[in-house]
Amino acid sequence: MNLDIELASLILSAFLFAVGTAGVLVRRNAIIVFMCVELMLNAVNLSLIVFSRSLGLEAQVLVFFVMAVAAAEAAVGLAIIIAIFRHYEGVDVDRFNLLRW
Amino acid sequence: MLSLPLLLQEAHAAYEPILPAWILLLPLIGAVVNGVGAFNWRGNKAIPSIVGPAAVIGAFAIVVVNFLAMRAAAPHDPAIVSLWTWMSAGDLRIGVDLQFDQLSMLMLLVVTGVSSVIHVYSVGYMREDPGYSRYFAYLNLFVFFMLILVLGANFAITFVGWEGVGLCSYLLIGFWYENREFASAGKKAFIVNRIGDFGFLVAMFLVFVHFGTLNYETVFAAAPAALAYGGAVVTAITLFLFLGCTGKSAQIPLYVWLPDAMAGPTPVSALIHAATMVTAGVYLVARTSVLFAMAPVSQAVVAAVGAGTALLAATIATQQYDIKKVLAYSTVSQLGYMFVAVGIGAYTAGIFHLMTHAFFKALLFLGSGAVIHAMHHAYHEVHSHEDPNDMRNQGGLRRFMPITFATMWIGTLAISGIFPLAGFFSKDEIIWYTGAYGYGILWGIALVAALLTAGYMTRLMVMTFHGENRTGADAEPHLHEVPAVMWIPLAILAVLSIVGGWVNIPDALPVLPAVHALHDWLHPVFEPARGILEAHGLHDAHSSPIGGGEAMWAGISTVAAAVVIILTFRALVHRTWKPAADSTEPTGLAGVLYNKWYVDELYDRTIVLPLLALWRGCWRIVDAGLIDGSINGLAAGTRAVGWIGSLFQTGRVATYMFYFVTGVLVILATFLL
Numbered sequence: 001m002n003l004d005i006e007l008a009s010l011i012l013s014a015f016l017f018a019v020g021t022a023g024v025l026v027r028r029n030a031i032i033v034f035m036c037v038e039l040m041l042n043a044v045n046l047s048l049i050v051f052s053r054s055l056g057l058e059a060q061v062l063v064f065f066v067m068a069v070a071a072a073e074a075a076v077g078l079a080i081i082i083a084i085f086r087h088y089e090g091v092d093v094d095r096f097n098l099l100r101w
Numbered sequence: 102m103l104s105l106p107l108l109l110q111e112a113h114a115a116y117e118p119i120l121p122a123w124i125l126l127l128p129l130i131g132a133v134v135n136g137v138g139a140f141n142w143r144g145n146k147a148i149p150s151i152v153g154p155a156a157v158i159g160a161f162a163i164v165v166v167n168f169l170a171m172r173a174a175a176p177h178d179p180a181i182v183s184l185w186t187w188m189s190a191g192d193l194r195i196g197v198d199l200q201f202d203q204l205s206m207l208m209l210l211v212v213t214g215v216s217s218v219i220h221v222y223s224v225g226y227m228r229e230d231p232g233y234s235r236y237f238a239y240l241n242l243f244v245f246f247m248l249i250l251v252l253g254a255n256f257a258i259t260f261v262g263w264e265g266v267g268l269c270s271y272l273l274i275g276f277w278y279e280n281r282e283f284a285s286a287g288k289k290a291f292i293v294n295r296i297g298d299f300g301f302l303v304a305m306f307l308v309f310v311h312f313g314t315l316n317y318e319t320v321f322a323a324a325p326a327a328l329a330y331g332g333a334v335v336t337a338i339t340l341f342l343f344l345g346c347t348g349k350s351a352q353i354p355l356y357v358w359l360p361d362a363m364a365g366p367t368p369v370s371a372l373i374h375a376a377t378m379v380t381a382g383v384y385l386v387a388r389t390s391v392l393f394a395m396a397p398v399s400q401a402v403v404a405a406v407g408a409g410t411a412l413l414a415a416t417i418a419t420q421q422y423d424i425k426k427v428l429a430y431s432t433v434s435q436l437g438y439m440f441v442a443v444g445i446g447a448y449t450a451g452i453f454h455l456m457t458h459a460f461f462k463a464l465l466f467l468g469s470g471a472v473i474h475a476m477h478h479a480y481h482e483v484h485s486h487e488d489p490n491d492m493r494n495q496g497g498l499r500r501f502m503p504i505t506f507a508t509m510w511i512g513t514l515a516i517s518g519i520f521p522l523a524g525f526f527s528k529d530e531i532i533w534y535t536g537a538y539g540y541g542i543l544w545g546i547a548l549v550a551a552l553l554t555a556g557y558m559t560r561l562m563v564m565t566f567h568g569e570n571r572t573g574a575d576a577e578p579h580l581h582e583v584p585a586v587m588w589i590p591l592a593i594l595a596v597l598s599i600v601g602g603w604v605n606i607p608d609a610l611p612v613l614p615a616v617h618a619l620h621d622w623l624h625p626v627f628e629p630a631r632g633i634l635e636a637h638g639l640h641d642a643h644s645s646p647i648g649g650g651e652a653m654w655a656g657i658s659t660v661a662a663a664v665v666i667i668l669t670f671r672a673l674v675h676r677t678w679k680p681a682a683d684s685t686e687p688t689g690l691a692g693v694l695y696n697k698w699y700v701d702e703l704y705d706r707t708i709v710l711p712l713l714a715l716w717r718g719c720w721r722i723v724d725a726g727l728i729d730g731s732i733n734g735l736a737a738g739t740r741a742v743g744w745i746g747s748l749f750q751t752g753r754v755a756t757y758m759f760y761f762v763t764g765v766l767v768i769l770a771t772f773l774l
Contacts, residue, residue, distance in 0.1 A: 021762055024755075024758050025755055025758055025759055025762065026755070028755070033754075093753070093754045093755060094753050094755065096752075096753075096754065097751070097752025097753055
């Protein structure tokens with residue numbers, strides 16, 4: 001088996017992204033949903049690194065941006081989840097429909 | 102500043118109108134001052150009492166000066182005063198032009214003169230009214246518009262005045278607008294007049310299409326060459342003009358508004374609905390006499406409608422109990438006479454009757470106003486709600502109001518055509534020429550209507566002033582003569598009603614000197630029209646349709662009128678009437694006449710109700726059905742779409758994520774495919 005390392009990495013990235021998307025869509029625990037979002041971001045990071053091999057280092061710079069944004073997002077997102085937990089005594093996203101209509 | 106004699110002397114050379122704009126401006130200033138007063142110093146009666154009459158008397162003074170100047174200069178052509186250009190569009194140029202000729206000068210004298218007297222009378226009559234200042238504002242404004250109507254040198258300016266007097270008429274009929282019935286009477290007058298105004302407008306458009314101008318002088322000079330004698334165009338123009346006249350001057354079929362117009366204050370009835378505004382139609386026919394002379398069909402229509410109206414209104418007047426209604430129908434009837442005159446081509450006779458009628462009908466109306474004033478006060482003192490206008494409640498008033506009694510008898514004799522009062526000369530001239538020009542049937546109708554006039558006027562006098570008093574025992578001591586500010590105008594008009602006819606005494610009458618003052622005065626104005634008529638076979642037979650000369654028939658008609666007066670008087674003076682509250686509605690022929698031949702009901706059934714049904718249909722089907730339906734349908738459809746859309750908004754993050762991912766996949770798919 002002589003699979004190209006780049007192709008293999010991209011397939012892995014796509015797989016991770018699909019897992020993350022599916023997790024966001026089907027899981028109801030807010031923490032899990034949050035982790036799935038992180039998974040999608042990291043799948044994107046992985047494919048960016050693969051592309052940097054042929055397209056240059058700019059893609060790796062972008063990866064740092066994504067990590068910085070993900071860190072900020074994690075801080076804000078977790079704060080929101082904690083606030084929601086305190087209010088509803090649970091983190092089931094299906095119960096958060098305050099903004100409906 | 103030139104002194105007056107100098108002005109007159111200068112006018113000898115050629116007549117130049119003196120202060121023409123001020124004739125119009127003075128009443129307008131009066132209207133503005135009183136209008137401001139109506140809002141700002143409502144309780145103040147001194148300012149309207151001075152400004153209102155003074156504005157009109159000032160205009161009258163300027164008119165008299167102008168009259169003297171014109172008489173001295175004796176111009177053949179009218180003097181046109183161009184103030185400014187009103188509108189200029191394409192070929193159309195309409196200037197605010199005033200025309201001073203013998204006809205408009207006579208009308209100016211009548212309008213401002215009678216208005217002055219009635220303004221003074223109003224000071225007494227309206228004194229108690231809370232709308233005193235408003236009343237004088239309207240009355241001044243009316244005079245302003247009436248003068249515009251008279252002075253207009255083209256159709257458009259005349260139309261401005263025409264509409265303006267209609268507006269003032271509406272405002273004054275509905276002056277006591279708290280009373281729903283009175284307000285409706287105002288609306289009726291306005292709407293009926295609108296129908297006539299439509300005719301005026303169409304005539305105006307036709308004139309513009311065929312002449313390219315609306316100026317009277319240009320149109321009349323061009324008409325004999327531009328239009329065929331008796332052709333469809335000139336007939337259409339004149340018939341549409343006459344439709345306007347039937348509205349304004351209360352002729353069949355549009356006369357129905359005038360009797361209801363009596364809802365206004367009585368001086369208004371005297372000024373607008375007897376002496377001046379309602380004669381505007383006669384004036385318009387006389388003004389456009391050249392066009393009418395070219396359309397024999399229209400002339401016949403005018404004369405026939407006039408005669409028919411004269412007879413119809415006279416019959417109705419014989420059975421009315423409201424003193425003002427009798428006088429209103431009498432006015433309609435007398436206007437019919439004027440239209441007979443201008444219809445057969447005896448323009449001077451028509452204008453002559455217009456003038457004398459202004460005197461004696463204003464006198465009669467002001468006299469009835471004095472009666473109503475006295476009756477109203479008497480009933481007011483005893484807190485009675487009886488109708489002061491109803492003649493069945495009056496009777497025997499001669500003992501309480503001798504001056505009113507005497508002056509009204511003068512008016513009655515004048516309108517009945519008793520020698521030598523004004524009506525004798527003017528009405529006889531109309532009747533005579535109707536016969537002498539060969540309109541035998543109209544001549545007969547005019548004679549019968551003249552006798553009816555004597556009859557119903559005597560009935561009015563007997564019911565009001567003679568016999569027993571029916572006011573009621575407690576109200577009777579409160580009856581009294583009106584104050585001097587009201588009876589002096591009556592006296593002035595009574596004198597005019599006596600001497601007013603002496604300006605035109607026919608040659609044929611024995612003993613009397615022949616006077617042609619009015620004929621000579623108006624000769625330049627009617628010369629072109631008379632020329633056309635005489636060229637096309639109008640001839641004076643100098644005898645009535647059944648023989649006899651003018652002097653003989655003048656004698657016959659005055660004796661016949663006197664006999665009718667005496668017979669009516671003797672038949673009615675001992676008759677007892679029950680007060681209105683105890684009376685039942687008359688039956689039989691009297692009932693038909695009392696109900697005015699049911700013309701109002703006929704109009705109601707044939708025109709008003711079908712129109713109302715049509716509008717109701719439009720409202721229900723078009724407005725409520727189509728328009729409201731489509732708008733409401735659109736709203737309901739939008740709401741349904743919105744409701745369906747809202748089903749997608751679950752509020753769950755997972756749902757939105759699902760839409761989002763689906764969307765991304767779709768976009769990706771389109772990129773790939």
